[in-house]
Amino acid sequence: xTIGAALGPRRFGRVNWIGTAALYRRETWRxxxxxxxxxxxxxxxxxxxxxxxxxxxxxxMASGNGTIVAGLPLTDxxxxxxxxxxxxxxxxxxxxxxxxxxxxxxxxxxxxxxxLTSGERLAAFAGASMSAGAISGAATAAVLWPFANILPAxxxxxxxxxxxxxxxxxxxxxxxxxxxxxxxxxxxxxAYFLVPFSYLSGMFYSTLGLPELARQLIALNPLYYVIDGMxxxxxxxxxxxxGPGALLILVLDVALAGLLYALLRGGWRLKx
Amino acid sequence: xxPALTLAPRRLGVVNWLGLRTLYLKEVRRFAKVFTQTxxxxxxxxxxxxxxxxLALGRSVQQVGGVGYAEFLFPGLVMMxxxxxxxxxxxxxxxxxxxxxxxxxxxxxxxxxxxxSLGLAGGGLTRGICVGLVSTLAVSLLLPIHVHDWFFIxxxxxxxxxxxxxxxxxxxxxxxxxxxxAAVTNFxxxxxxxxxxxxxxxxxLPDFWRTIAHLNPxxxxxxxxxxxxxxxxxxxxxxxxxxxTSADILLGLLLWRLFAIGYKLxx
Numbered sequence: 001x002t003i004g005a006a007l008g009p010r011r012f013g014r015v016n017w018i019g020t021a022a023l024y025r026r027e028t029w030r031x032x033x034x035x036x037x038x039x040x041x042x043x044x045x046x047x048x049x050x051x052x053x054x055x056x057x058x059x060x061m062a063s064g065n066g067t068i069v070a071g072l073p074l075t076d077x078x079x080x081x082x083x084x085x086x087x088x089x090x091x092x093x094x095x096x097x098x099x100x101x102x103x104x105x106x107x108x109x110x111x112x113x114x115x116l117t118s119g120e121r122l123a124a125f126a127g128a129s130m131s132a133g134a135i136s137g138a139a140t141a142a143v144l145w146p147f148a149n150i151l152p153a154x155x156x157x158x159x160x161x162x163x164x165x166x167x168x169x170x171x172x173x174x175x176x177x178x179x180x181x182x183x184x185x186x187x188x189x190x191a192y193f194l195v196p197f198s199y200l201s202g203m204f205y206s207t208l209g210l211p212e213l214a215r216q217l218i219a220l221n222p223l224y225y226v227i228d229g230m231x232x233x234x235x236x237x238x239x240x241x242x243g244p245g246a247l248l249i250l251v252l253d254v255a256l257a258g259l260l261y262a263l264l265r266g267g268w269r270l271k272x
Numbered sequence: 273x274x275p276a277l278t279l280a281p282r283r284l285g286v287v288n289w290l291g292l293r294t295l296y297l298k299e300v301r302r303f304a305k306v307f308t309q310t311x312x313x314x315x316x317x318x319x320x321x322x323x324x325x326x327l328a329l330g331r332s333v334q335q336v337g338g339v340g341y342a343e344f345l346f347p348g349l350v351m352m353x354x355x356x357x358x359x360x361x362x363x364x365x366x367x368x369x370x371x372x373x374x375x376x377x378x379x380x381x382x383x384x385x386x387x388x389s390l391g392l393a394g395g396g397l398t399r400g401i402c403v404g405l406v407s408t409l410a411v412s413l414l415l416p417i418h419v420h421d422w423f424f425i426x427x428x429x430x431x432x433x434x435x436x437x438x439x440x441x442x443x444x445x446x447x448x449x450x451x452x453x454a455a456v457t458n459f460x461x462x463x464x465x466x467x468x469x470x471x472x473x474x475x476x477l478p479d480f481w482r483t484i485a486h487l488n489p490x491x492x493x494x495x496x497x498x499x500x501x502x503x504x505x506x507x508x509x510x511x512x513x514x515x516x517t518s519a520d521i522l523l524g525l526l527l528w529r530l531f532a533i534g535y536k537l538x539x
Contacts (some may be wrong), residue, residue, distance in 0.1 A: 002297040034451055041458035048466045056472040057329050067332055184309065191313040199320050 012115075020120045023111065027098055027128030031043035042089065042136060043143040046082040050075060050147060053204065070206040072235055079141075079148035080230035081203030084165055088223070091133030091166040092173035092194055095125060096186055097179030108270060118265040122257065129170025137162055149235070157242060158233025164249045165226035169194075171256035178269050201227050202231060207239060222252055284382060292387045295378070299395020303361055310361075310399060311406050314353045318407045321349050322414075325471060336473050337504040340513030342415055346468025347498035350407045354429065355493065357437040359461055362392050362437050366444025367453050375537065389441065389524060396437025397430065404429050418501065421451030424509070432493035433518040436461075438523035445527075445536050455458035464490045475505045489515055 012018065057067040057074050069077040102108040111121065140152050152158035178188050189213070201223040207215050218224050225245035232238035283289075303310040307404035326342045336344040369375040378388060411417065439461075447453045474482050485491055492512035499505040505512075530533065531537075 037451060037454045037458065041454070044459065045462060048463055052466060052471045053325075053328065055477065056325065057332055058476065184306065185311070191309070191316060196316065196320055199324050204324045209331065210327065249477050 016116055016120055019114055019116045020124050023114070023116065023121065023124035024127050027094070027122075027124060028131050030098065038090065038094075038132075039136060039139040040072045041115060042086045046086055046140045047147075049145045050078060050144060053078060054147075070208065070237060070239075072237055075144075075148035076235050077231070077237075078204055078207070079144050079150065080234045081201070081227045082144065083137045083140050084162070084223075084227050084230045085198050085203060087133035087137030087162060088169040088198060088226075089131040089194065090136035091170035092176070093190070094132035095170050095173030096177040096180065096189070097131040098128075099125075099174065100180050100183070100186055103181075104183075105269075112267070112270055118261055121264050122148075122261050125174050125260075126167060126170055126257070130166045133166030133170060134162060137166070138212065152234050153236040154233045156233075157229060157246075159228035160246060161226055161233055161249070163251055164246070165223070165230070167203045167253050168222065168226065168249060168256065171260055174260055175256070175263065178263055181269075197221060197223055202239070203227055222248065225249060235271060288382055288384070288387055291381055291383045292391050293382075295383065295388070295391030296394045296398075299361070299365060299392060300367060300398050302395070303399045310357065311402060314357055314403050315407050315410055318346075318349045318353050319410065319414075322346060322411065333408045337498075337502055337506070339504070343417075343502060344473070344498070345471065346411050346415060346417075347501045348403075348468070348494045350404055350411070350495045351432060351497045352465045352468070352470055352490075353375055353407055353427070354400040354404040354433050355490070356461065357403045358396040358433040358437040359440040359443070359457070360398040361387050362396040363444040363447070363453055363456070364441030365392065365395070366441060367450060370444075370448065371450070371463060379534075385528050388531045389527040393434060393437045393524075393527075394442050395410035396440055397433045400433025400437065401429060404433070417454060421500045423500070424496050427513065428493055428497035428500065428516070431513075431520060432497070435489070435493075435516060435523065437520050438520065438527060441527055442523065442530070445530055448536075468494050469506060470494050489519060492516060 010018075054067070054074060067074040085235050086157050099108070102111060116124075144150060176186070180186050180189070200218065202218055207218050207224075210218070219240075225240060225248055227246050228240050229242055229249070230241050282290075288297055322342065322345060325345055334343045335341075366375070369378065381393070408417070443453065443456045447456065467485070468488055469485055474485045474491065477485060487505055491507065492515045495505050495507050496509055496512040496516075499509060
């Protein structure tokens, strides 16, 4: 081998697989490294949530039997929402924090300069936030295992909604990361957008007993369909039709992917 | 005016009032400047919790402690928010100062260990009280709020915010990294505040778990504060007053000592 060949530029085909995989690995592992905060923290918080709701609900029951929501034990009713919240919050935060951190530290050049197309960047970001979400969801599921029926009744629906929901929030987190210029922006998005939308999505209660107006408002929240689909996957119970819900999430995912592709291609808030 | 006079060193009395006031104002302005994060955001969280728990449980849980569930719930939520914010104020202030290196701004001025403790803790206390006032006012627009006993409301609001503010200084002194601070928040402060009986009456718990719940200092803060509103307490009110007062005094003395020896502050 001559020196010239060794120092020559790397050749790759139509898709830069090595580069995409490297970006995916970087985005996945940088935030999972502090597993204590990123995995155990949310899992513990969710476990506490479940305990509190169970104890608070049983306060109203004379016999001490478990509370029933829509024909399910309360724990089974809320477990899908908690798992989805853990996954979605993680997917959103992982994507947003990663890009914002790189921008603030001036390292975003590493991503922008690398010989990657916008599609490859998009794929790596999406894959990383999806993995982060799935891992966090799995950690929460493991912690809730002793208390609720975790084994999915319809595994296909369960995994579809877990992955599509994580993707949805991962894409939103990526857009948020591109948009944000300061940590304040991230904190505000979390407090005023992500948490209210997640909590007001029928995660903790059945919408069937709510006033008509509240039901209509919740029906406008896409996360409602994600959580409802997750619940169908785990317990077989659903409040809405699963097919249209699944389709809606798919359409949203594709639309957001298209938007992100355009943003990354145009270098919105990335390139001067 | 003669130049010599203006250049002379400033004379301080027994207490450096000007320095103490400056440190306190710095701590207050630090959170007041970003009030959307430090006052409005906790308010949104409190209202969200109130909404979801009332929606989830309002129908099955009719009466707790002699009042409706929402009225039972709100003092606990407000207290949780107050103490979490008091803790966040002092702990984040110190950790950020240590990481960014501007901790010298605290160590170099002529402030005694006691003045340092008071100035920092006063900032956290103020944030806790502000969060409590804002949240209570907002909730009072949604729920009928009755006051049963002002003393217990004021005492627990101040005592509990001060306690968590002091614990925040302690944690801020100890932690060297943000990760450690996040761990303290995630694994100590949040679980203790959530499992404090804010969401349910501890009288419903089995004996063993009730005893455990009553060992949690957060229980007394919330129980006493709630008594001030609804006139019903799960535990002993006197025990609560003693626990909070002694914890505040002991923590204050401990911090005084730690600042005096320069724990994790001076090489």
